[in-house]
Amino acid sequence: MHHKNILLISNGSRYLERMRELKHALDVSILPTTSDTFSQAVSSGHDFDLVILDMQGLGKETLASVDSYVSDNGFIPTLVIQEESALSSLHLPAQGRNDFILSSAGEAEFEVRCALLLWPGEESAPSDIVTVDNMTINLATYQVYIDEQPVDLTLMEYSLLSFLATHPSRAYSRETLLHRVWGFEYCGGTRTVDVHIRRVRSKVGPQIASHIVTVRGVGYLFKL
Template sequence: MSEKSALFMARTTRFHEFARSLTTTLGVEVSLATPDSPTAAHDFDLLILDSDGIRSDRIDQIAKWLDDRGGVPMLVIVDDEALGTLRLPNHAHADFVCPTATPNELKARAQRLMGEEETVTADDVLNIDNLEINLATYQVTLDNEPIDLTLMEYSLLSFLATHPNRAYSREVLLHRVWGFEYCGGTRTVDVHIRRIRSKVGPQIAAHITTVRGVGYLFKD
């Protein structure tokens, strides 16, 4: 019997074989459940949630349910095309992984969430005025209050903030943040910048400078 156990929750059976394989790859006992019937008969150390077909508000409810169970960590499986709208709950132990992740990546993320604590170093935390970006946990706070950013909003903000005082074109930002596979137009960068500015407030928004004819620059 494994010392650790995981609950795999999904609306479909598309990853059931994958879930069962975790007994071997992670050395954990795996049970199956659905988001509509989440009750587990026993305690578990990790929830692995396939987010396909699950609304973001339902994911928030599941996160609260985990908090009531003592703060069980959650690893969310999200399809590549849904990354732009993914919102990880403001949950101390939540992470995401794509279905295309290697077994080693999945193992590393799951082990980290299951209590093999990593020390968050000063290099993992970026402070700009009253904004804090935790690069280890993907969390952003403003005046110690969490900001609700999508994954792509977080990725764009953190990229610019960790590469200050250098102008990046929209094309380069699409390549560096969205990746090779993104097929949309550069206008999406402007849309995400506008959303970020509205969420971080005027003081932080002033750091994000539009460089006419080029793109954007983050002033430190």
């Protein structure tokens, strides 16, 4: 499975938390936008692999703009979020590989539908358990254990550690880590990465900390 970029178009905030959950469940980055900022998002220079449309409050003009963007860029797969009461007016792009989901659907169904559109026919998702020396990471529950004892990590510390551990033997710049771990919406500086690396190293202990290698002039690498 390869990293993918998702464009969320929603005039509300109800799916922002769901997007954060999705980002940690799948290897994706998510750029949230609204009807007002859609044109800026699609001209940002990012290539998107999936468009998620939250239909609540979206007007016909926005839908027409999305249809044009999707078709002009090789019919990007689209997932439409629709209220059950509005199914009779369901709008799906006429061409391409698309799907819809009810707004009341659970997290697991949402994740699966996104994964099927992002990685059609590819291998199954990796195991939820990652083991390195005396460390175990449970990707399903966001938990880390050292010698079978839980490690108290913040969400971003966990996200950084799990990203590096699941993408070993490759150096990532601080800018790339900000993009891949914190996401498009993060506006802070690269020093944030250094601070979180230092905290992770101190919490996981010397054995696992030795796997997190500083690559001078580049960034960080998880060495197996």
